[in-house]
Amino acid sequence: MSDKTVTLINVFTVEPERQLQVVELLTRATEESVRNAPGFISARLHRSLDGTKVTMYAQWRSDEDYQAMRKDPAPLPYLTQVLEIAKFEPGTYEIVQSFFPPGTDA
């Protein structure tokens, strides 16, 4: 990954009975729209075992690419529905370091 690569870690907090709904809305937004955007590298969607969180972990070629996608109106209907039922805590990161078990990273 280049120096400009960014990692988005977006945490959605939700009532457990709404967790599946958030998963479905974020899946549709990503499948139909977000993954087509220039600079999208990959993403993983996670559900917390306690039911209270849904977290998207995504890599983008640059923060500029991510911000450009955020201006695209196509995924907005899904994201608006998500924000009606979930609290959104965004984060834009760079990777500091990766760790592996001893003997596997030499």
Add this chain to the structure above:
Amino acid sequence: MSDKTVTLINVFTVEPERQLQVVELLTRATEESVRNAPGFISARLHRSLDGTKVTMYAQWRSDEDYQAMRKDPAPLPYLTQVLEIAKFEPGTYEIVQSFFPPGTDA
């Protein structure tokens, strides 16, 4: 990854002037101790570009393996220091789905 694999996404919120300190403490805890624990698969440490967050993203063979590591006293001195300067928001997850750009995941 097996059905029991869990993803830990632990978000530490911190004053920007303390972000590097949290990165260093979590790096030492993981290098010297956590990565040696049974069931540790891999981890990535991230710093937010705005300076206010440090997030560890880690995969473990099972939640039982992760909980057993949490009982190990070896990383505690580092983690105690982290919790003195950062707010800790833990999360234990399963991966729901992975996404790639069109044409790369067929």
